[in-house]
Amino acid sequence: MSDLLARLRERGWRMTSQRRVVAEVLDGDHVHLTADEVHARAAQRLPEISRATVYNTLGELVSLGEVMEVSTDGRARRYDPNAHHPHQHLVCSGCGTIRDVHPTGSPLADLPAEERFGFTLSGVEVTYRGLCPACA
């Protein structure tokens, strides 16, 4: 995470206490928090932080490629700091638990040329659905 802060500073990011706290909340792997969850955790350290700032900061981290946006349900988007290690997600239909998974092969390669309709492919998102051991 200090890595992240250093990288951001290098990119000319103006460092504020709000941005620092948001970045700290997003530390670690297997983190898939909604904006409101990020806000709640950030507010424990910095009670005055506003939801607007959390949304702004998350949006910037996403466009910088430091955080991935994940929408596994039709509900709130989730923010995933594990953006430098490509992966997909396995979601429990019962409790909503999300796990990072790594399918074999390149999912992109599964789309034959005649099914690409002239598109320039840039990525692919795979969401596996199922029941976790606790919910099954």
Add this chain to the structure above:
Amino acid sequence: MSDLLARLRERGWRMTSQRRVVAEVLDGDHVHLTADEVHARAAQRLPEISRATVYNTLGELVSLGEVMEVSTDGRARRYDPNAHHPHQHLVCSGCGTIRDVHPTGSPLADLPAEERFGFTLSGVEVTYRGLCPACA
């Protein structure tokens, strides 16, 4: 589509002008409309139809398995009448165009046992991203 109406009647669906119009709007392939888009088109034929009825009807068609719910962005869910032919989606990051695509192989098989964490898998959704010829 007359197929769909016949199938629904067979299942004991009470036929109303509202339900008929919604079903007609969802006719065809490569249809991926939001609830509000369905409502707008339905209202051209039946101006008094309410949003609540459109949502109710779409929800029923989904639970009957006649329509697929698709959420390719974190925004509005889309409703896809092509529910009897399993497929995935290719989305243009520029204009939002959605195409049905058919990857080779079974996407489920790409998740090795040691990456399943004891889950009972029930399905998988794949969204390919890229730029369509017009946007590239």
Add this chain to the structure above:
DNA sequence: TTCTTGACTTGGATCCTGTCCATCGTAGGA
């Protein structure tokens, strides 16, 4: 160290998507 300024933050308004509910209307069987 102090000054300056443009970038950042804030809270509240606003929008969009979707759900809920009490009431009214009607499809379709008796």
Add this chain to the structure above:
DNA sequence: TCCTACGATGGACAGGATCCAAGTCAAGAA
């Protein structure tokens, strides 16, 4: 034709996200 249970209505409500004008402050300049 009549009944009534099921469906439709519209307006309230809630959650997620964006927008905005006004206030604040990080960090480079002097």
